[in-house]
Amino acid sequence: MKVRIKWLQLVLVFSLVFALILTGCQTSDDTTTTAPAGGDNGDGNGDGDRETIDITVSLWDIEYSFPGGDPDEIAVMVSDMFDINLTSINVGWGDADEKYNTWAASGQLPDIIGAIAHVGQGRYFQWINDGVVRALPDDLSAYPVINQIMQQDEVLAFQVDGNNYFLPRQTYEDSSWWAMDRGLLVRKDWMENLGISDPVTEQDYIDLTVAFATQDPNNSGSNDTVGLVPSGVWILTSQGLPGFGYTDGRWVLEDDGYIRPAITSERTLRLMEFVKEMYQAGGLDPDFATLDNALEKFAAGQAGILARQVSSKHLKAVLDMWVTLQPDVDFFESVSILRGPSLDGEYTRFTEMAYWSESYFNANVEDDKMGRILELYDWLYSDEGMRTMMWGIEGTDWEMDDGEINLLTDVNEETGLHTPTAEIYPFTYAMSYLAAWTGDLVQYIDPAIPQGIRDMASEELDHRLANWQAPDVDWAVQAINVPEKQEIAGLTYGDDWVRFIMDSSGKDSQTLYEEMVANWNANGLQDAVEAVTNAAREQGLID
């Protein structure tokens, strides 16, 4: 009897262990299908005779577009229009790369691989060379909007053997709009409290930030404020302070005839000397190197200057948090945009490609399915698609009124804001950024963003476009693929600059910079610089 019980226990333990192992080994089933199968209902543009095709689509947080239960009206409409049945495969912002790496290695990638921003990087070329992703058709004339988008310089630059391998996730109509994705927000009411006028010189800025940190600008009677708080260390070099020339991470032609990452240049050294001085004076938030709540700090009234994106959409994010954390303080009376000090009166805009991140397509996607996917994207890129994703169904949720969007959705009495579209149609939550960052594209006309915010951002955008220099960033240079360049992808220039700012060895700036350059070169930077420069010369990109 005793032996039997022991055996029974053993069998139970083993069953449990193997069940756990099998559970661990089973294929991930993080999928939801909500769009109904079935042909055209006669209302859409779809061809009712076509067979419905199943498409798996993967994107950051796409699970929110497919919450389960009955699909919403827009989900049904899209499904009927293109005769497709979309199945979501969710990835998060933190695990997308790891998931894709694993799925690529095990041949389990979904049809649409959406949560990825690796154009020009090692993985981009590896996926193409290894046949993980398929090329787009040569003839895209059946998809007029896509056809137009694929003519952008920053898309053409990344063709491989004359083929396009991705659809860009369009952020702006052109790259100049990125000018507002870096900037400084300042507490102008605190400046008034302290009797400080608009800063101009580097010393003015240092004095201002130190005053914010030490002179009780909020009249609280306690030492509870900091000067400048950056939303990330990266923003300090990435044109957050644009008066020092181009100091961002893109490869640019320098005066010595070599192409190198601008972040390693002497211009960046000059910028960092200023930041270091501010840090040593106590004007820069002493926790800046490890901080991850800069926005909260500013919105809660604990920081005098916030270095962050200042476009319409991003200002609204600040406002949204502000009204929660400081409901008694008027945002518009308290905040304005600063431009930072300038060495010679000139400012250089932040720039990026007109798109950020891309959609790739599994090599196993056949031509029929690819056709449907392209139809879907062509519509999502179009004005009609974008308006539907942003504001819902025309006539029901919005109407055009004298060339402007007029929302018809309910208004929340407490906040004065319209019901978000994704609340009415969950499908639009992530689908609104599958083909394009629709929220960014329409942010200067989006009625869901308060007029005061839009005016503030539009005015500054106009100023920057008219007066600030565009950096000389050549996308064809960025697309150069040489092994030496891929091998230094892990270098952490930003980290090294943080160490420069916080250095306590007493060495002078030039010595520290030379040590940093020597270390970068020892880790392969100079080899990469020479390889990229030679390749650019061979391709006729430079003389």
Place this chain on the structure above:
Amino acid sequence: MQKTSTIAPALKQKHSLSRTWRKCVENKYLLIMTLPVLVYYIIFNYMPMFNVQTGGILMAFKQHNLTRPFVEWDWVGMHYFQMMWRRPDFWISMRNTVSISFIRLAFEFPMPIFLAILLNEVHRRKAKRIFQTVYTFPHFLSWILVIGLMKDLLQINGVINGFMTTVLGRQAFNYLANDSFFANYAMLVISNLLKGVGWGSIIYLAAIAGVDPTLYEAAIVDGANRWQCIRHITWPCIKATAVILLILQVGNILNQGFDQIFNLVNGVNRNIIETIDVYIYRYAFQQSMNQSFAAASGLFKSVINFSMLITANLIAKKLGENNLF
């Protein structure tokens, strides 16, 4: 004469085999209990090493390809090892890994032993259980949560600096972003101890539980005090376990807690606490994807770890202590 000399070893071998078999039969339940662990190691450690499809460890010597079968991959020899060795960053991370490892051996390794002995000296059962639960609980928190708490406590405007500046009148110190070896290593050791010391002490508590209580009774009758009981009974009884764990720890010299360090590393302390695992992640996965490079780094690490394990085992053997094999 010659006949007896050949038969004797054969008989001896047969006798030894039957003794081993008898032992196996006697301990069959214990052996069966080890099977799941064996299965785990076979599935997750040995099978990937000898996987025919991916090439296993041979991947380190070939150019990885995502779609073609392993046999069609190009041989690249020692390319990925050289790529790793020629970077100063790699040697910095090696130095950090070894330093952290020795510091952990010196300061972290003995602490679970002390805790187990201390807990053993608590005679009130309820109090003992409470202490044990309190010390063990942090093990179940993820590093991301622990480091989030650490950030709140240790940042310049955090609780600890607030206490130091307002109550003690000391200057604030940036515990999370500084270039001091002492401060960084102390942070690693203390946080790891707070999280893991209770869990680590369980194995020693189990060893102590196996000590014959009559030994203590006899010692007390002979007039031994608590300290003498610990020194002459408890410690000798758990020493064997400690030596085995020490050997295993030495064999893990290049595995120094990826989660903890990955979440604590930043621009200022990277050159001090970035370990080989974080370095591999940075170059092989974070910026680009290079499985062959990762395989080469992993193989290099395993060879060093294995050599260290063998060396530690040999030293233990020479000193007459317990050893693994």
